Amino acid sequence: MAMNGLLLINKDKGMTSRSVDNKIMRHFKTRRVGHLGTLDPFAEGLLIIAINEGTKVLPYLENDTKTYIATFELGIETSTLDNTSEVIKKIDVPKLTKSEIEAVLVSFLGEIEQTPPQTSAIKVDGVPLYRYAHKGIKKEVPKRKVYIHKIRLLSYEAPFLEIEVMTGKGTYIRTLGKDIALKLGTIATTIKLVRTKNGQFKVEDAQKIDDIDNLRIIPIDKALGHLISIDVDETQKEDIRNGKVIMLSRLEPLLVATYERKVLAILERSSPQLYRVKRGFNL
Numbered sequence: 325m326a327m328n329g330l331l332l333i334n335k336d337k338g339m340t341s342r343s344v345d346n347k348i349m350r351h352f353k354t355r356r357v358g359h360l361g362t363l364d365p366f367a368e369g370l371l372i373i374a375i376n377e378g379t380k381v382l383p384y385l386e387n388d389t390k391t392y393i394a395t396f397e398l399g400i401e402t403s404t405l406d407n408t409s410e411v412i413k414k415i416d417v418p419k420l421t422k423s424e425i426e427a428v429l430v431s432f433l434g435e436i437e438q439t440p441p442q443t444s445a446i447k448v449d450g451v452p453l454y455r456y457a458h459k460g461i462k463k464e465v466p467k468r469k470v471y472i473h474k475i476r477l478l479s480y481e482a483p484f485l486e487i488e489v490m491t492g493k494g495t496y497i498r499t500l501g502k503d504i505a506l507k508l509g510t511i512a513t514t515i516k517l518v519r520t521k522n523g524q525f526k527v528e529d530a531q532k533i534d535d536i537d538n539l540r541i542i543p544i545d546k547a548l549g550h551l552i553s554i555d556v557d558e559t560q561k562e563d564i565r566n567g568k569v570i571m572l573s574r575l576e577p578l579l580v581a582t583y584e585r586k587v588l589a590i591l592e593r594s595s596p597q598l599y600r601v602k603r604g605f606n607l
Contacts, residue, residue, distance in 0.1 A: 326354070328605075329375065329377075332529055332542065333530055333539075335371040336533075339533070358382055359372060360386065367518070369392075369530075370519045377606060390522050391519070392491070393516075395517075396485045396501040396514055405498035406513060406515070411513075415510060425485065426477050429504065432503070439468075441498055468494060498514045551578055554582070561588060576593065577592065577593050588604065589601045
């Protein structure tokens with residue numbers, strides 16, 4: 325029987341997110357594998373991997389918040405804004421108090437603008453930026469709006485600044501570190517980054533990829549636990565299987581339809597009391 329659902333991987337530093345996908349593909353002999361929220365090779369922590377029918381769940385988790393613990397070294401800057409490249413600039417770090425740092429951190433709460441790093445995977449003219457960067461080509465990158473839900477100081481022992489931050493979709497922590505440092509009157513490079521949470525999932529519940537023989541699967545119903553679930557009758561089940569619109573006295577924009585504890589589909593409200601199949605599952 326094919327595995328369907330999510331795997332929580334505690335990614336080690338030095339691995340690409342894609343290499344984790346590839347190991348899962350080879351081990352479980354399936355090409356239907358994907359991940360949620362790419363972690364750079366230097367980053368560690370929670371990486372959500374979807375397998376088989378679980379890949380259909382990923383679009384419904386994309387807007388979940390992500391929490392990171394980041395360590396920045398102030399006073400230095402590298403070409404990639406992390407510790408995987410050469411130092412291109414050094415300056416003195418001003419004396420900073422805890423209250424000064426906290427005041428700057430608070431100023432980043434809410435919606436902010438970021439310029440993604442030149443080594444990011446954002447595509448310009450159909451090509452990821454990091455490929456241009458590897459050839460020494462610098463591209464104009466438009467600013468983007470991102471959202472910071474929470475941010476707090478964990479420690480500061482000059483020149484090392486450690487913070488915890490909860491972000492919305494598309495936030496670059498390397499860029500956040502650079503922008504925080506700028507407001508503190510200096511520069512910075514991210515030297516450690518750990519993702520600790522992604523939506524409802526925590527790194528404490530994740531496993532190392534080396535334990536691939538004993539990985540625990542999160543079933544589809546648990547993966548969609550943030551959505552309201554309803555149990556349908558047999559007639560409704562057949563209508564859903566056939567892609568028909570069904571009538572429900574509900575108000576939610578999305579519902580998970582189940583039959584005998586198995587997920588049938590994600591339903592989308594198309595008009596008052598009418599729901600259509602947004603995404604079906606073959607379980």
